[in-house]
Every structure is written in structure tokens, then in C-alpha cells.
Amino acid sequence: MPSTTLSPITTAQIQVASEIGTLRRLLIHSPDRGLGKVVPSKAQDWLFEDIVNLNMMRRDEYDYYVKLLLYFLDPEKVQGRKADTTPNRNFFKPDHDDYFRSDKVIDIQVLLTDILQNEVIRTKLIASICGIERTSFQTQQQLHEYDPVELAKIMISGSLPDQTMLFAPLPNFIFTRDIGIVINDHILLNKPAKLARTREALLAQYFFHYHPIFASYRDKIIEIPDNEHAFLLSDTDVNRDVTRSTLEGGDVMMIAPRHLLVGVSERTTLYAAQQVMRLVFEKNVVDKVTIIKIPKKRDYMHIDTVFTQVKRNVWVLLGSLARTGDEAKKRDVLHFFAPKDMSEELRILQFIKGLEHKPIEIENLEDLLTDISKNDLGAAEPVRFIYSGNNEFPFGAREQWTDSCNLLALKDGVVVGYDRNDRTLEAFRQAGFDVVGAAELIERFEDGEASPQTLENTFIMLPSAELSRARGGSHCMSLPLLRDAV
Template identity: 30%
Template sequence: MKINVSSEIGHLNGVIVHTPGHEVSLVNPELKDELLFDDIIFEEDARGEHLDMLKVFKAAMPRDGQVLEIIDLFLDAVQSEDARGFFIEQLIKEFPEENLSVIEKELLGLTPDQLLVFSTQGTLPGSHKFSLHPSPNLLFTRDLAAVIDDTILLSRAATKTRLRESLMMETIVQFHPLFESVRDKAIRISGNQSIEGGDVLVESKDLVLIGMSERTSFTGLLKASEGLLNHGVKTVLAVDIPKQRASMHLDTIFTFASHSECIAFPPAIMEQRDNVVALQKHNGGIVAENRPSLLNALNEFSSNNYEFIKCGGEDRTNQFREQWTDGANVFALAPGVIVGYERNTNTFNTLVDHGYSYMNQFEFIEEYGEKGLDPNQDHRIAVSFQGHELCRGRGGARCMTMPISRAVLK
């Protein structure tokens, strides 16, 4: 599989996910806020909902498309002694407060399977004297990296709660053969900088959006932009968004749906002014210029003429309710074919008003599971899937996916 993503909407060919495991059952109510969860999740139902979502993906993907589990990739990578040593060295370095150096020998003696359990659940075999918090946010693989054209931007989590996940992804890219083509040109964020993949949206290989959110710092945004502009991206649009839990990443309030349409949460996107800065290379440096709005900037720097479809429709209360339940966080399987939580009925009704056909997950699988989705046909389909437990984690379809291969748009 060729690692390449040159748009948010190209026909999906390869994606990294994580179906919830035992780590979500280790989140107790006293820890949930520290672990960035608004509620506790029932593991069995969340797993079932996630696996059903993946069936929708597979129905839309080409026959040779791959849905990859991040824990399988990590397990493959740490079969190598060098990879295990690298991961443990980074853990000790990044978590000095945990005093992991005192158990370094024990960590180095773990089997790959045991190291995976320690990474995701925080427990050591047969030991009750030492443990870390679990990593329930691994469900949201989107935040760990972003493939942009033929390179990869490795995220660095803003909180210690998710930093272990960043180190897992770094280890995968460094040691798994799947990432050999992008390993040496990966863009890395270090130190006190932070950037998370939910803030990175690829309009095209020439134009990338980065949100400056509560999870992506100003310095992280600049470092990532510099790397992208040096790699060949022509323009980075830095989008300043509210620094709050409800809009933790740009993709919680804005996503791409088709060649000319995006889903937007009006108060944070459509009603904002002077919150976008265009970054471009000029004479060896980076030039920054303000733009009046995101719609204005997109239409100026892309080859498309975009329209924003309102998350939640016209009603103000519905806009806020459905943004909270990830109505704006849709995931494109192909141009004009998007998936999102079933509960966001007003968003789906608004999509229908804009010419989309509505299908639930079962109807879509029945229609396309055998014959496949013809990439040459002009589709406009909004697909819903059930996510009553998944939604408790505060992340939608885009949050739960890391595309690594998409067809190039014609």
C-alpha cells in the first residue's frame, strides 16, 4: 500500500483505527476528567458499535483496501528488540515523574504482548506495585499523526495523558516496514510544542489547514507549518478556534464532505472573522497574511468553490447540541460519501436538503457490501451509524480514523 493522502475526501484505501479494548473499562469516574473523558464507556457495546462502523468502511473501500489496527502495528513493530528498547527509552525520558528507570530492566524483559498491555492498560504482569493510568484515548487514532501527500506529520500530545500514544505511533513509524517510504521525511514536533492530528485537515497536497486549539500550541503549529511548506505544501491556513473542551480540535467544528462542501459549526466557523492566517514560503522565509474568514481563505487558495453546510441545521440549540455529539465530525469514505453518528438527525436532514441521499449503516452495507463503491460515479451519500457508547468519549467518525492511503482526486 502506498502511503499518500492528498485530500480529505479521496477514495479511502488504507486507514488505522483502534477498536476499544479493556483499557476503556479501566476508566473510573474519579479518573475520567484526568483521562480526558466526559463519561465512562461500556466496553462491550462500544466495541460492537466500532466494529459495525468498520463494516461501513469496508463496504466503501476497494477490494484491496486495508483497515489496520494500531495495536497490531505496534505489536509487529516491537517484535524487534531495537524497537522495544527505543519505546522504553522514550517512556523513561518523557515520564520522569513515574520513575520508570527503576524498573527499566523489567520493562526490557517484557515480551511484545506484555509491552502492549503495559502501553495500553498500564499494568505489568504479576505486579501490583507499579502501574500507569490506562490509555482509553487510543480509540481516537486521528490525533496521533497525519499523512499529508507522501510524508507524515507525527503528533505530540498536549497532555501527558496521551503522550504514551504519541510514543507508540513514533515507534510504529520508526520500525514498522509499512512506513519505510515516509520514515526519513517525517515531520516531528518536540519539546514543549504540541500538535494533534484532529487539528490537521488536508484540502489538497498544496493546501493544509491547521487549527490552533487547546491541543495545538502556537509553536507546534509553526513547526508543523514550516515542515509542510519545506516539503512542498504551498499554503497552510492557521485557523484560530475557541480554546475549550467542546471544540478541542478543528475537526470537531469543521470537516470536508465533497469537492465543494464542508460541514461547519456556525458559531465557531461561519460567524468568526479575522481568525485565519495564510502561511506561505517567500524568499527562504515564511510570510503570514490575515484573511477575513475560513470560507474566504479556502476559496482563495484552493481550486474549489466551497459551501458550508450547517451542523445542526438552522436552529441555534440544535447546532450546539449536535456539535457536542460530533455532528460536524464526519469522515469521508469517498468524494461526497460521508459517515457520522446517527443521533445527529438535524445535520443529516440538512445534508438531505443539500442533495445528499441518506442511508443508515445497514442500508449502505446491503447496497455496496458486495458490488463495492464505484469511484468513477458521482456520489452524494450521508451514512449514519449507531454510536451511543462511542459518543460518550467525545469523538466522532473522523476522530476515530487515521487515513494513510487515499486515491488521488481527478
């Protein structure tokens, strides 16, 4: 097999200063054989809500996502290859010779394969993984027998080529957003809250620190510390939010050139948010950090499950956590029977560098997002909000659960989301957006009837019967490395 090594990128090629600047480079991970190993009895332990049909997820859904990304970011790799890029062809699989090998749409399996060609790194990583997975020494020796391509697949999927399972799969690895995030020209690595994602964080540490494409950024990698006295704390205290340091990328948004949003959620602790704020201020990466505390509910998980940006002046969000939330709750009979901790209110505090002791409290999400659009991003048009489920009970909550608020902006005003959220899609149409299926749009690109460069105000619908079972949308499935300035 030919080498999958990518050419090193220069210091100007990792930079993210917004959620809407035209996307130029990102990390993804195509569904691997590990997703086909999830069993019902372990699904929730492995942070999956359901078991999925792997072939259908790849062939009928995720492959369209990859094609869209290529048409927008690296069209030379896909334009005119209609026959080659039929879903489920080898073109999409990073371990095949026909793989598209883009340096703009980069699969983390390729990065892992590359670094495993170095014998020293290979030995260290095998030992590290076998340590955290508590395997036998014999298994550790066995792993040394595989070539880098197959070893990368084993480390991610947890299974050997003959389907024998050595350790748990990493079904959440398709959600690359959670392993890290680019903040201007720095890279913030995560600290997952759940044991099931420990191996993901380890693999991410290795390819961010060792792969040549990140060589110029190694002194700009930020890792948040644990409580320095954690080893002295009781088990009860270690598990408290005030002492734990857990962070996932879905709770971090580089929203404007000098403004960072950090969520405190089911997966990210207040202690971690404070550590992020301290470090980015010390390193002069941003001047403003807004901490958004959302209810600790599986429904929400991260802040990017309750809102994302669509356009400089347009946002999609969940009405029950917004200013309109009071009315939504009045219509929701279940709200009156919810335990106190399940109806915990949203809280927003904004901190300015040098004035951290004087945080500004912001009343609701609409006020925060309006301020970002107008004052951070200079939006001249009125700020508008599109609500999950068109803010109709019970569709707001139902469609938020299937990622109606979790959208990836390919450019200002052009987003990718799931096709199943009918009321939200209708709200987009009412707001003046074209709503088009991925397959249809790709046909238009191929026939020259449309162009990614001229597309405006468009919601691209991704097939989602299987992907939506995984509880993450297109925003979760992307780790932007480079966006144009806005």
C-alpha cells in the same frame, strides 16, 4: 499465533493530498480493554467526558465502522463473511487468529506487536515506557516475560491479562488522527498538549520509525522541535503558548495538494503552528499554509470538531464560528453572559511560501472554504455549506458537541458520521444527500443491492451512543495514509 507482520509497502503507497480523495489505506485502533478501566474520578484527567460501556462500544458501534472501512477499502476481507463478521466476533480483534489482517485497514496494535518481535526495540520501548510511567525496576523486568501480542496490549491498555492495572490506560488512542498526519508524502508526528497522551506519542514514534511499512519514509518524518531554550525558562513561561510546542493531528488538514491548514486551539499552540509552517516550507512539502485560530474551549478542542469537508464543493461546519455566527449568537442568550475569553473570535491568516512576512487575513470560514473548493480543488459547482444542527438554536452547539462536524470522507461525497445528530442529518437530506444507517447499507452491499464504487452523495450513520461519549467522531478515529488524487 501466526505472525501479524504486514508486507512492506512501496514509496507510492503513502500519499495524502486532500480530505476527499478516495480513501485507500488508513490507521485505526479498535477500542481496547483500557477503555473499560476509566473511572469517574480520573475521566477528565484522562481526557474522557464520561465512562463508557466497552462491550457495547465494540459490538454495537465500532465494529460497524470497521466493517464499513473494509467494504470500501479491502472488500475481499469481508465480502461474503456475513456470519463471521457479526459484531463482537473475533474477526475484528487484532489479537485473535480470525482477525481480518488487512494491509489497507491497519490497527496500530498490529504495528506495535510487529515491532515488539525485535528484541532490541522491545528492550528500548519497555525501558522508555517504564521511565515515563515511573514504574519500579521489578515491573520493567516483569514486562519482558510477555509475548509481543500481550505486551502490545499491556502497553496500550495499561493493564495485565489478569486486569491488574500497572499504569493509566490510553482511552484516546482510538482517535488515531491525533498521533500524526500524512502531508503529501511526509508524516508529521504530534506533540500532545496533555500529559495523559504522552505514552501515545511515544508508541507512535516507535512504530512510525521502526515498522517496515514506513521504511521508505523515515527521512520524511517531521517532528516539530521544542523551544531550544525551554530548559532555561521558568515554569510560567514554559506553559505560555508563545514558547510551548504542542500539536495534535485534529488541528492539521491536508486540504489540497499544496495547501495545509493548521489550527491553533485548546490543544495546538501558535508556536507549534509556526514551527510546522517553517518546516513544511523548508522541505518544499506545500506552498501555502493557513493558520486558523479558534477559541480555546473544550467545546471545540480541534479545528476538525468545527468543520470537515464532505465533497469538493460541500462542507459541514458550526454556524456560530462561521459568517452566520453573528445571528446565531444573537439568538443564544448564554453568549451575553460568557466571559470574554470564552467568546474569543475566530481568526484566519494565510501564508504563502516566500511571502511569510505578508500574511493574508481571511474574514471567515466560509470565505476560506469557498476559496479552497474553487481555486485549490477546481470545483465547478457552487460551494455549499451544511451547518451543525441545521443552524438552529440550541441544536448547532448540542450536535457539534456530539461530533456533527467531525466526518470522515470515504470518497468525494460519501461520509461517515454519527446517527444521533438529527437536525444535522436533516440538513444533509435537504442538501440532497441520502442518509442511511451503517447496518442497512452493509446489508445492501452483501445482497448486491449497492456498491461502494457507485455510491454517491451519502451520509452513512454510525451507531454512536457510547462512541459519542468519548468526544471524537469518525474523522478523529482515522489516520489516512493513502488517498487518490482529486
